[in-house]
Amino acid sequence: MKTTDLRIDGDRLLARLGELAAIGATGDGGCCRLALTEEDRAGRDLVGRWMREAGLEVKVDPIGNFFGYRAGTDDTAAVMTGSHIDTVATGGRYDGCLGVLAGIETIRTLAEAGVRTRRPLVVGVFTNEEGARFAPDMLGSLAYVGDLPLEEAYGRISIDGKRLGDELARIGYRGEAPLPLYLPHAHVELHIEQGPVLDAEGGIIGSVESVQGISWQEVNIFGESNHAGTTPMRLRHDAGYCAAAIGIFLRTLARELGGNQVCTMGAVTLHPNLINVIPGRASVTIDLRNTDEAALQQAEQRFAEFLEQLARDEGVAIETRRLARFEPVVFDANVAAIIKRVATRLGHACRPMTSGAGHDAQMLARICPTAMIFVPSVKGISHNPAEHTFPAHLAAGADVLLHTLLELAA
Amino acid sequence: MKTTDLRIDGDRLLARLGELAAIGATGDGGCCRLALTEEDRAGRDLVGRWMREAGLEVKVDPIGNFFGYRAGTDDTAAVMTGSHIDTVATGGRYDGCLGVLAGIETIRTLAEAGVRTRRPLVVGVFTNEEGARFAPDMLGSLAYVGDLPLEEAYGRISIDGKRLGDELARIGYRGEAPLPLYLPHAHVELHIEQGPVLDAEGGIIGSVESVQGISWQEVNIFGESNHAGTTPMRLRHDAGYCAAAIGIFLRTLARELGGNQVCTMGAVTLHPNLINVIPGRASVTIDLRNTDEAALQQAEQRFAEFLEQLARDEGVAIETRRLARFEPVVFDANVAAIIKRVATRLGHACRPMTSGAGHDAQMLARICPTAMIFVPSVKGISHNPAEHTFPAHLAAGADVLLHTLLELAA
Incomplete structure (x- = not known):
């Protein structure tokens, strides 16, 4: 059998996704495995066992990220894949888990076919990607690339009042490996899209070239509360009307900026x-995203001007508070091109994409050439027990991952 | 002293407003005396004592309305005044209480001057005007005029799960008087405006000629929940956007209908x-008011058409549910004219007005000639501990009430 004919075992991958989803199952098809809980520990133990059964050497780093390592024929920088297995409280079974289990399935497929790559391969599982129990999200990968000091991470307090460092130790995942354990030659993450684009437009594989920049703010409007029957329209300072005007303006702003705003x-x-x-x-939240930093700044600027005008027109006071700000991430064009070429060779409709959601891969992009593979989410539904990806699409994504890793590790 | 020179004692009225406000005081200048609670009972007991001290004969009817009666020289239909003493949870000290205590002050003033009127005078206190503990509001006066059967009223359940009939009995105000106890010759209610018109435009007395019609509905919008980062604008079915569009449309509707919509x-x-x-x-509430029934129906019709178009444009489902509907009430022109004439004679700037809020007087208008006297609310603030009316305006309103009652009872 030629290496190019290798395919992963879709049924085996699907069975393991189901087995992992049974840990923290919410009874409605969904999952609750919040980071560093008992459920997370049980999920980690199972995935670690599967790594060892696939012949991988497993190591845990001080922030609880863990990695399965397969040696290459050369002792050189590894090609890494991976994702996360923590979920939000109302999570589905594919978000994160697909990337991890497809990585292990890839290793099994190579092992069974007796294929050795030149470069080592690594499957990584990153701590607290969701940010549902500890802030910030993508915490494990952020610490991995050196942009969150360990002591600061350890001091983070969970929504249930626990210290992250203590919780890591409690579940036995405060490891001893160096940080970062590997400086990869390249990194590829397979993930469900969590958006409707592939599903709506009929693609099977997304070759993810970038991650949107995010600007979050809270807007507080101070008007005057008054009787709805006795206050003439001309004498009102209606904070609810201002909230409505903001909702309408946002659509205008998106249309006028165009692109992917x-x-x-x-x-x-x-x-x-x-x-x-x-x-x-009134208190409202504003989420602005764009792949282009200059355009995102323009959106923020125009929104601020709109608020000033609105406050004058309506006789209200408006205060804003920044909640989050991430600049856009551009992935490595070469890795993205390999994904597109591989997908096309395997016969899967592929389109270049931008990720609207944040992923561990955007942190890895800070230290090595990185890109992502997306597979369709039915109706774009995610962070929801109804999250679904068709089995054929799960397998297609894993096959594209396999052959992308083979090219990068050659 | 001529009868026309009689004036009520403003300091005495103010002191009693303060004494009543101490029952259920919330510590921030406001009051919480929800209908048929212990605080309401204490307030009723105090007001009943003040009625008896003023020489009034007190009777309680089966819905808990109570009345102080002062005989006239003729045994004929009485002239009634009154209001309510229940409050919302964050109530002020003037809403309702002013009308009741000014009525009693009027009687004291007449008694001290030895003035007997031809017709009897009655000061009434109506149960559960606010509707804050039991639905509907204006419950006691609605039952009084025969439009809410007693057994139906008794079965109403409070926000804290109690039956109205049981609560009436518990606080000792399920009386034996006939319903209605009196068929008045005329009815006049003094009340704070609860709106900003008098305060903004410099009037002291409002001669209230009508009550707005009210149309309340709940609008429920069913769109599609999705990821804010990954869902392109063109693929959204955003229920929040629809809520905003409704907020904007309402202002357009008010402007285009004009008048007092x-x-x-x-x-x-x-x-x-x-x-x-x-x-x-999204679930939003809609409050439409107009003094003209045909215009109010037009507003409802145009709003319904807007929702249909919105549902089509945005690909959402929209359902509406009627919460309340009252046709406008036109008060008796003759009673309103007396109020205006009296106010002018006493030297108080007076303007004809419409009430945007509902009042017990609109129920009494179903059985006898009725109108209302308004005094200014500072900044129109009401249902709020900051509710305020200047002492001189309280006294002016009570003087206008006194002389209006004198004319009607002559």
């Missing part, structure tokens, strides 16, 4: 939020 | 209400 007002809280009272206060 | 979106609830998730569901 997205704008969302996801949360609105009015006070007192009663049918017969003009809202005196 | 007011439109308010007071409450907005998004789901899941997270910064990085496109809202999949």
Whole structure:
């Protein structure tokens, strides 16, 4: 059998996704394995066992990231793949887990075919990617690339009041390996898209070339609460109206900036939020994303100008508070090109994409050439028990991962 | 002293407003005396004592309304005044209480001057005007005029799970008087405006000629919840955007209908209400008011058409649920004219007005000639511990009430 004819075992991959999903199963098809809980420990133990059974040497680093290593014919920099196995509280079974288990399946496929690569291969599992129990998200990969000091990470407090360092030790995953354990030759992460683009447009494989920059802010509007029946329209200072005007402006902003600019007002809280009272206060959240940093800054600037004008027009005070800001990440063009070439050779419709969500790969991109492989999420649903990817697409993604690793490790 | 020179004692009225406000005081200048609670009982007991001290004969009816009666020289239909003493949870000290205590002050003033009127005078206190503990609001006066059967009223359940009939009995205010106890010759209610018109435009007395019609509905929008980063603008079905579009449309609607049409979106609830998730569901409340029934119907019609178009444009489902609907009430022109004439004679700037809020008087208007007297609310603030009316305005309102009652009872 030629190496180019190798395919992973889709049924085996699917069975293992199901087996991992049974740990922390929520009974509705979903999963709750918050980082560094008992469920996370059980998931880690199972994945570690599967790594060793596939012939990988397993090591745990001080932030709880763990890695399965397969030697190459040359003692040189490894090609890495991997993702995470922690979930949000209402998670699905594919987010993160696909990338890890497909990586192990890749190793099994190579082992069974007796294929040795020139470069070593590594499958990594990163701690607390979701950020659902400890802030920030992508914590393990951020610490891996040296941008979050260990002591600072250890001091992070969970939503249930526990110190991250203590929780790592408690579940037995405060390891001794150096940080970072490997400086990879390249890194590739397979992940479900978590968005609707591939599903809506019929693609099977996304070759992810970039991650959007994110600008999050909270906007607080201070108007005047008053009786909805007795206050003439001309005398109102309606914070709820201002919130509505912001919601409408965001769509205009996205349309006028064009490109891949997205704008969302996801949360609105009015006070007192009663049918017969003009809202005196409103608090809304703003999520702006763009792959282009200059365009994202332009969106922020135009939004700020809009708020100033709105405050003047409506006689209200408006305060903003920054919640998060990440610049866009551009992945390695060469790795992305290999993914596209491999997918096309395997017969899978492939399109270049941008990731709207954050992933561990964007941290790895700081230390080595990196790109990502996406497979479709049905209706784009994710962080939801209804999260689904068709088995054929899971297998297609794993096959593209296998052959991308083979090219990079050659 | 001529009868026309009689004036109430403003200091005495103010002191009693303060004494009543001490029952259920919230410590921030406000009051919480929800209907048929222990605080309401204590307030009722105090007001009943003050009625008896003023020489009034006190009777309680089966819905807990209670009345102080002062005989006239003729045994004929009485002239009634009154209001309510229950409050919302974050109430002020004037809403309702002013009308009741000014009524008693009026009686004291007449008694001290030895003035007997031809017709009897009655001061009434109506149960559960606010609707904050039991639905509907204006419950006691609605039952009084025969439009809410007693057994139906008794079965109403409070926000804390108690039956109205049981609560009436528990606090000792399930009385034996006939319902209605009196068929008044006329009814006049003094009340704070609860809106900003008098305060903003410099009037002291409002001669209230009508009450706005009210149309309340809840609008539920069913879109599609999705990732705010990964879902392109063109693929969204954003229930939060639809809520915003409704908020903007309401202002357009009010402007285009003109007149005294007011439109308010007071409450907005998004789901899941997270910064990085496109809202999949939104529930908003709509409050439309107009003094003209035909115009109010037109507003409802145009709003319904807007929702249909919005649902088509955004690919969402929209359901509406009616919460309340009251036609406008036109008060008796003759009673309103007396109020205006009296106010002018006493030297108080007076303007004809519409009430945007509901009041017990609109129920009494179903059975006898009725109008209302308004005094200014500073900044229109009401249902709020900051509710305030200047002492001189409280006294002016009570003087206008006194002389209006004198004219009607002559």
